[in-house]
Amino acid sequence: MTVRAVELIRSADVVAYHCARHGRSNARAIAAQYLGTQVEEALTYPVTTESTDDYQGRIDAFYTDAAARLAAHLDAGRDVVVLAEGDPFFYGSYMHLHKRLAHRYVAEVVPGVTSVSAASAALGTPLVERDEVLTVLPGTLGEDELVRRLADTDAAAVMKLGRTFTGVRAALRRSGRADEARYVERASTPTERQGRLDEVDPASVPYFSVGIVPSRVHVETTEAARADGEARSLAASEASTLAASGSKATPSTGPTGPTGPTGPTGPTGGIVTVVGLGPGARDRLTPEAATALAEADDVVGYATYVARVPPNPRQRVHGSDNKVESERAAFALDLARTGRRVAVVSSGDPGVFAMASAVVEVASQDYPEVPVRVVPGVTAAHAVAARIGAPLGHDFATISLSDRLKPWDVVERRLAAVAEADMVVALYNPASRSRTWQVEAAREVLLKFRDPTTPVIVGRDVDGPEESVHVVELGTLEPSEVDMRTLLIVGSSQTRWTPTGAVFTPRRY
Template structure:
């Protein structure tokens, strides 16, 4: 019989926080294993030292590298992969011999722990049991006597190794947060907290539950003194007030995020603006509708970038809001993909109260974007007085066309295959009209998870009026990592290869492919 494999959490540092079950398994283990850095004591072993029996075989699994350089041909990742394979083989040898193995893990085995790499390699081959442990952030919250989250607060756990802009965005978008893996990352984490408006409620805890425990406001921490065994907790909004992130603003004036908050503070009608609690009148601010372009920052116009640097609120579909860098004073209102009017109304109501607001949209906001939704919502008599300005952006069709060459160099049409806002028979009539007019055609929204047949139907409709040799350009994720561009024909186009990230350009009869592979449509049309 083989031995049993146990992943045992020993808690954050104080031996008295080891669970009774963990203590029993450690005390009866045939083999006790633990990870350690070169020349360093294993913190997990130190915590459990008094429980390890004299009869137990100890397996010290020493990392070949932690933060330094390595000459391994696979670099840091390759060195660790080999290390985990070798470590698993050492433990497997004991298990094959019938010995029970306890692998100690600081905190909890399944929370940022090295145990998981052994679990991946051994759990399917040997009987495995996992014993949870008190995670470090729970001990840190207790040490700081700061409740992390209450009621409906959302708690997000973040590694400090995230890119600074991404960390700031995530900190701004959650109610409560824990930031792990500090050490050398602390300066960037502090800047991200400040950009997210969370610095005032961030507490630094070092060596929670251990000897030398220290806690103080993040703003007072000397970065040169921050060890690996430290983390930051940001208490939830039910304690600190709504997330306006605007220093000095009274709690009663702070806005509620999300499109469902649109009715929380209805705008007053007429150009007089919104009446405040003291009877003063706040004029409506201009609402900006901003096209972000298809993806890369280089395609964001200077005008749009300058506008986003000045507003206090950004409203939009989640992935587009994510593209706006977080900074102090910015409140983000992200929502799903099918609530355009609710989003627009929220933005208009914020602007009606005098808030500086930008509604963001991918590509150009006026091409199947948020601009029309804003103008539709602005038909409400209570919101007509809000001035709206649309800032153009690079559209997806422009991006794909530029990658291909000049397939829309002559007359062209743009059609969306989505039938969410119009009947499919209308789409078909428009496809036939464009095909009969012999214009190049840009096809937006060719497919989605729920719409898989439209592109096949559109291809059939177009082939009724266009020859199979008609040039087709398929751009997928153009401007983003992993982008691709395929030049094919209408006859050879495989609808099964088209997904929601694609934009198609179907050429006119004159569209051609040059010897270099560039697609272009002449400006002239032969009589």
């Protein structure tokens, strides 16, 4: 309890608390040592978890009556303290009294430690780290909704377990988060219990328990830190042994120099690692990519992509325009030449219409002594495909509709060749503010070989805040709905659009 809470309880004329019909109150038990001669008001719920035909009506009437009882004390000049477990405004019962009384009387709300924070502390595991997102979910949500929200977040806390536990556990399993989930019951009390949520007996779970899906970044960085610590201890031990024996250590070398934490480094110890950030969501970033980013001294890239890298006060960040790929590559290689470990970032996979090609090309021409390593990422095409089913199940091609780096007649010839070969095609860079006619031109080329009813997946800002993925027929594709943040997947003659909205291309032809 906070110092302010204890002060108010001790000085109050009236102490109120909620309880079930059995009369026991967890809130009162927590504050019991600070109670003296105060008048006590037990606010007894008419119903708790049992089913009833008019649950909301009975609860509303209860809160109205409880507010009236407290108002009588306030009108008589008595100070009233309402005890609330955790924080009063965090799924707390007090908020219903606040709505009915705060406009009539002076109300001070003293914040408390939530069960989520207490559970995290009990587990000794951070909830979130860096720019991860924490989602707090009531277990009373429907299972499908829980699955969706658990799959979309970095970390989660699931409240109100008890009778909802079986559904919550099923949702964790369906979302692929069950192995990460931890269970904490009555956190910070003498009867606290914790363990792996998937191993808990549902019959033993009380309402006052919480499920925690903790920080993935913390797990990854903790493992890396431990490995680094073990490596340093081993190195120190070996160095001590060498010193004692009068031996001289020789560094191991790779193809281009000593081995660094992200691969073989150059003569100065520098290296350029081209890192794929994936389509957007943090859980699409591979552990290898996360490690490469964490170990870099400098982060270089298009400003929009650099902004997606978790801030690290040790690093220098260099954002630039998206039209200077060769200059950006040379800048990164110059840094590495001086001994810096440089991460050049791209969205999706860096080898697919992205920075890996530019870095490798410039390095081969002017920086042969600087090693370049490429860390793959989830491509936009695969991210969009996964949202809708399996449209890339058979042979497919990827074509950029941008004619900035190749003539449009080349684009047309390649579109025609892929369409005539009856392959699914993923269209990158379909449009921008200055390129507005390419989508319609591409559609006309494809319609020479494809039926107008061919399904086209329109994926925009996948994993971003404005994500939308839908399917249209090729003949009705509206070019004005397509922009630079959109990726199109055009099906083949074998691609199927099911009544449920899924799209797939069979593996057999």
